[in-house]
Amino acid sequence: MIEDMSNFPSALEKLVEQFASLPGVGGKSAQRMAFYILRLSDNEAKAFADAIIQAKKQVHRCSVCQNLTDRAVCPICSGSKRDVSVICVVSDPKDVAAMERSREYNGHYHVLHGVISPMNHVGPDDIAIKELLKRVNGGEVREVIMATNPDTEGEATAMYISRLIKPLGVKVTRIAYGIPVGSNLEFADEATLFRALEGRREM
Amino acid sequence: MIEDMSNFPSALEKLVEQFASLPGVGGKSAQRMAFYILRLSDNEAKAFADAIIQAKKQVHRCSVCQNLTDRAVCPICSGSKRDVSVICVVSDPKDVAAMERSREYNGHYHVLHGVISPMNHVGPDDIAIKELLKRVNGGEVREVIMATNPDTEGEATAMYISRLIKPLGVKVTRIAYGIPVGSNLEFADEATLFRALEGRREM
Numbered sequence: 001m002i003e004d005m006s007n008f009p010s011a012l013e014k015l016v017e018q019f020a021s022l023p024g025v026g027g028k029s030a031q032r033m034a035f036y037i038l039r040l041s042d043n044e045a046k047a048f049a050d051a052i053i054q055a056k057k058q059v060h061r062c063s064v065c066q067n068l069t070d071r072a073v074c075p076i077c078s079g080s081k082r083d084v085s086v087i088c089v090v091s092d093p094k095d096v097a098a099m100e101r102s103r104e105y106n107g108h109y110h111v112l113h114g115v116i117s118p119m120n121h122v123g124p125d126d127i128a129i130k131e132l133l134k135r136v137n138g139g140e141v142r143e144v145i146m147a148t149n150p151d152t153e154g155e156a157t158a159m160y161i162s163r164l165i166k167p168l169g170v171k172v173t174r175i176a177y178g179i180p181v182g183s184n185l186e187f188a189d190e191a192t193l194f195r196a197l198e199g200r201r202e203m
Numbered sequence: 204m205i206e207d208m209s210n211f212p213s214a215l216e217k218l219v220e221q222f223a224s225l226p227g228v229g230g231k232s233a234q235r236m237a238f239y240i241l242r243l244s245d246n247e248a249k250a251f252a253d254a255i256i257q258a259k260k261q262v263h264r265c266s267v268c269q270n271l272t273d274r275a276v277c278p279i280c281s282g283s284k285r286d287v288s289v290i291c292v293v294s295d296p297k298d299v300a301a302m303e304r305s306r307e308y309n310g311h312y313h314v315l316h317g318v319i320s321p322m323n324h325v326g327p328d329d330i331a332i333k334e335l336l337k338r339v340n341g342g343e344v345r346e347v348i349m350a351t352n353p354d355t356e357g358e359a360t361a362m363y364i365s366r367l368i369k370p371l372g373v374k375v376t377r378i379a380y381g382i383p384v385g386s387n388l389e390f391a392d393e394a395t396l397f398r399a400l401e402g403r404r405e406m
Contacts, residue, residue, distance in 0.1 A: 007300045009273035011261040015254045022236045031297065033225045037255055038262055038271070045259040049252035051218040052240055056248040058214040059241055068241070070212035094234065097210045186231075
């Protein structure tokens with residue numbers, strides 16, 4: 001709920017509304033954030049606004065793995081030291097960051113940007129599956145590791161993709177249930193992610 | 204703590220840092236907010252950035268009561284229907300909004316923008332006390348209601364100001380302890396604020 005702002009100038013009201021639209025931000029927090037902005041110097045406030053504009057302008061999907069990047073091809077895809085024969089499929093850019101923190105994985109990634117979810121009207125064509133199939137069809141890929149979250153939709157998405165890839169003669173594995181079932185890949189610690197990678201099994 | 208963002212493009216990193224600088228926002232929340240911005244349309248993101256710039260540009264202190272406004276003199280100070288002989292002194296613009304919600308007060312306000320706090324190096328000259336004294340010296344004021352928060356610093360500030368104003372022959376009152384001691388004026392409900400105004404006593 002947004003607090004009654006009728007006693008504040010409209011420019012302040014609008015800023016509070018913008019902050020209140022952010023995920024996990026209520027009316028009181030949005031008000032506190034807006035007052036914080038007013039206490040910044042003009043330059044600091046401009047830097048904040050610029051950060052929004054620049055992130056929107058510069059950040060887009062890597063043309064290969066679909067992870068977020070400010071280049072045409074992201075550093076992981078363009079790096080020569082990584083194993084091109086393995087692709088780890090995740091649902092979210094945050095999951096790539098989580099996997100990289102484990103320092104145990106040296107292959108490539110593919111970011112789906114979501115999971116198949118009929119409840120939320122997200123079908124196979126709404127996430128980056130066809131881009132993955134194109135890469136797998138390229139011939140260099142030996143193994144695809146499905147690292148979607150171990151929840152219902154993540155499982156179903158992994159299953160759906162594995163059925164498309166296995167006929168192409170490519171090995172499809174699923175990260176092991178080292179990750180607590182029902183939790184979120186993003187919040188897993190390095191050790192758990194390592195065990196999950198080690199214990200992966202063929203689908 | 205800000206999450207390791209080394210695998211994200213720098214424009215995204217910068218945006219996460221900006222959100223993480225907001226009060227009450229941790230690393231994970233800042234990341235979620237930044238990703239939310241990336242999912243906005245270009246126009247929506249621009250509107251967010253503009254809201255920051257415009258709030259900074261348009262919102263400033265009322266030349267009379269020091270409350271935040273986008274005019275030279277705020278609507279309360281320029282309104283003819285309000286009792287100019289009473290000034291309610293609060294520490295924060297949010298407190299004016301809280302008092303107005305109670306709909307029981309028809310006088311004017313004065314916003315100090317802080318309280319005297321030696322621990323935080325805030326002295327009497329760092330808050331809008333001299334602007335208040337100027338108004339009281341103007342001759343129209345009959346009563347000053349001290350409505351700073353009922354905590355140590357709010358009490359000390361009320362006491363300090365009352366000692367400056369009483370010699371001028373103006374009545375100084377303190378809102379009653381209807382508000383639970385140690386809590387925050389901003390979170391008080393209308394009924395409590397009403398009782399606090401009614402039960403005010405001379406200082």
